[in-house]
Amino acid sequence: MAEQHREPQQSTSDAIKSYLPDNGSSTSQVLAVVTLFPVGSFLLILAGLTLAGTLIGLTVATPLFVIFSPIIGPAVLTIALAVAGFLTSGAFGITALSSISWLLNYVRRTRGSLPEQLEHARRRVQDTASHMGQKTREAGQKAQDVMRS
Incomplete structure (x- = not known):
């Protein structure tokens, strides 16, 4: 007689879990x-x-x-x-x-793709903050020069 190869049946919850990703959200x-x-x-x-x-x-x-x-x-x-x-x-x-x-x-x-987007956004915020800091220093220097003269 020929042997029959039977795979174990999965339960319904195991079948549903197989469609879900392994890692968390x-x-x-x-x-x-x-x-x-x-x-x-x-x-x-x-x-x-x-x-x-x-x-x-x-x-x-x-x-x-x-x-x-x-x-x-x-x-x-x-x-x-x-x-x-x-x-x-x-x-x-x-x-x-x-x-x-x-x-x-x-x-x-x-x-x-989120980590790359966050890193790019963080760099843009830092660049903008440093640019605004430089502009603020320049404006403060101009105000001091106007006050002195």
Whole structure:
């Protein structure tokens, strides 16, 4: 008989862990999540509130226009406002999902590049500080020269 080679089955949690990176989150990843996650959450909440407000406004306004206005204008206005509300709600929702998608892509791209960016920024700050110090010394020297004369 032929032997069958069977690999041990992975548990579900082991399978999920195999997709995650081995190293911990970098500072840039944590910073990106901390700053952009609330923005995406706020936009999703704003989308839901806009949708709810639109539905409530449509529910309240439609009978009032039908009862108190015999002309078609208010009906058109109601429909236009309802469509605008639905489109705005959808736009906020899409913006929130796009923000979250961008956040995930940004976190994946920035692995390893943050230390170089921080070093470059630190050098620029030092250069600017030394330049401003030199300008301050020159301005102080000019002020002393003006006071002496």
